[in-house]
Amino acid sequence: MTTLNHPSGNAGCISQYDPQALPVSAAQAIVLQWVTPLAASERVPLREALARVLAEDVISPIDVPAHDNAAMDGYAFDGAALADGSGHLSLAVTGKAFAGHAYSGEVAAGACVRIMTGAPMPAGCDTVVPQEHVSAQGDIIAFEANIVRRGANARRKGEDLARGGVALAAGRVLRASDIGLLASLGLVEANVKQRLRVAYFSTGDELRLPGEPLEPGCIYDSNRYALGAMLQRLNVEAIDLGVVRDDPAALAATLKLAAETADVVLTSGGVSVGEADFTRTQLQTLGDVSFWGLAMRPGRPLAFGRIWSGGRPGAGRAALLFGLPGNPVATMVSFYQIVRPALMAMAGAQAQPVPLVPALSDQPIKKRAGRTEFQRGLARRDDSGQWRVAPTGSQSSGALSTMSEANCFIVLAHEAGDLDAGDAVDIMLFDGLV
Numbered sequence: 319m320t321t322l323n324h325p326s327g328n329a330g331c332i333s334q335y336d337p338q339a340l341p342v343s344a345a346q347a348i349v350l351q352w353v354t355p356l357a358a359s360e361r362v363p364l365r366e367a368l369a370r371v372l373a374e375d376v377i378s379p380i381d382v383p384a385h386d387n388a389a390m391d392g393y394a395f396d397g398a399a400l401a402d403g404s405g406h407l408s409l410a411v412t413g414k415a416f417a418g419h420a421y422s423g424e425v426a427a428g429a430c431v432r433i434m435t436g437a438p439m440p441a442g443c444d445t446v447v448p449q450e451h452v453s454a455q456g457d458i459i460a461f462e463a464n465i466v467r468r469g470a471n472a473r474r475k476g477e478d479l480a481r482g483g484v485a486l487a488a489g490r491v492l493r494a495s496d497i498g499l500l501a502s503l504g505l506v507e508a509n510v511k512q513r514l515r516v517a518y519f520s521t522g523d524e525l526r527l528p529g530e531p532l533e534p535g536c537i538y539d540s541n542r543y544a545l546g547a548m549l550q551r552l553n554v555e556a557i558d559l560g561v562v563r564d565d566p567a568a569l570a571a572t573l574k575l576a577a578e579t580a581d582v583v584l585t586s587g588g589v590s591v592g593e594a595d596f597t598r599t600q601l602q603t604l605g606d607v608s609f610w611g612l613a614m615r616p617g618r619p620l621a622f623g624r625i626w627s628g629g630r631p632g633a634g635r636a637a638l639l640f641g642l643p644g645n646p647v648a649t650m651v652s653f654y655q656i657v658r659p660a661l662m663a664m665a666g667a668q669a670q671p672v673p674l675v676p677a678l679s680d681q682p683i684k685k686r687a688g689r690t691e692f693q694r695g696l697a698r699r700d701d702s703g704q705w706r707v708a709p710t711g712s713q714s715s716g717a718l719s720t721m722s723e724a725n726c727f728i729v730l731a732h733e734a735g736d737l738d739a740g741d742a743v744d745i746m747l748f749d750g751l752v
């Protein structure tokens with residue numbers, strides 16, 4: 319039986335798996351067991367807080383709104399006058415209330431105040447009749463009582479957020495609405511987790527930099543650009559360590575430097591079983607390997623473990639290492655499915671899993687049972703509102719154009735076999751609104 323290294327030494331619970339072909343769900347669970355969320359936090363101005371992770375609960379220091387106020391332009395009055403809600407009402411207008419300019423007088427029975435949206439409700443008033451429902455004659459307004467119910471068109475103090483309540487919970491990845499919400503509480507900064515430092519580099523003698531001439535047998539290094547962009551989306555501090563040649567000594571030196579400077583290290587290429595694939599053996603030398611293969615397509619070779627800047631386990635600083643496959647689509651799929659959840663957890667984020675949307679396949683799909691597949695798909699909603707999806711042409715793990723062409727992954731479960739046209743599948747959409 320194969321056992322997998324585990325930071326707690328408790329390898330037993332994961333020992334039933336082959337470290338060369340771990341089911342995706344098991345790999346995701348193991349990776350999360352190895353993760354320790356960052357402890358350090360810092361205060362940043364609201365304008366720099368977007369996509370940062372809240373380090374502590376934000377307790378509302380005030381009621382929002384701070385006072386009862388009008389939700390419509392109209393006339394505020396005591397809704398008791400509506401009595402049984404029938405008949406014709408006539409009220410005398412005794413003053414005006416604007417947003418930022420309260421009406422401070424008393425509103426007697428039979429009277430009302432002209433009020434604009436957002437203006438504080440005058441004392442004694444709890445209801446607003448919208449202006450389009452009244453007829454005005456000089457300072458007298460009239461309307462049918464059944465037009466409004468008592469309390470209508472008024473927002474209550476604390477209705478949005480009550481003072482002393484948790485406005486946003488620790489672990490929240492701040493969105494645009496959250497930045498606005500923090501501002502609505504009068505706060506000028508947010509206490510957020512420090513950004514995770516992620517070092518990344520490409521490996522391969524064949525790699526050339528964009529802008530350089532392409533010699534025979536060479537290709538441009540695209541993985542470092544895709545990885546850099548995906549890291550940018552996660553708002554981590556990304557440290558680009560360039561391209562490392564297929565040379566064990568150069569690889570070891572860069573891995574040690576990466577562990578010295580970063581919390582997580584991502585490499586691409588050199589993790590399969592070719593004669594120039596050194597990443598996994600270096601991981602074995604410099605630290606602990608957990609697994610080095612997934613029952614996943616694309617993305618079968620993937621080395622995961624921990625490396626130490628001192629060159630052996632326990633020496634110097636430790637960093638998690640993800641040795642991602644070199645094929646560009648496999649690099650991206652591995653990042654989204656395995657690395658991303660780990661980075662979020664390490665950054666202290668309480669992130670919801672990315673939603674899976676049920677869809678019907680437009681075509682038969684070839685699928686081998688015993689591995690999770692992430693095919694690139696084009697999804698659309700048909701006239702009845704049903705999601706339908708078709709795989710993008712080539713499913714080659716080297717064809718990055720399939721990622722650009724696609725708008726979703728078609729997620730084919732570990733145990734699933736071939737699918738017929740019309741069969742149900744899950745899709746994971748690439749783009750969200752916020």
Ligand code: AMP
Pocket residue numbers: 520521522524525537538539540541542586587588589590592595643644645646
């Ligand atoms: P490897 O696992 O190193 O054998 O890489 C697998 C395939 O991915 C090979 O065809 C490599 O040329 C290609 N590849 C590796 N690294 C990169 C990269 N940074 N950008 C584009 N393709 C790459």
Ligand code: MG
Pocket residue numbers: 521522523587588594644
């Ligand atoms: Mg290589």
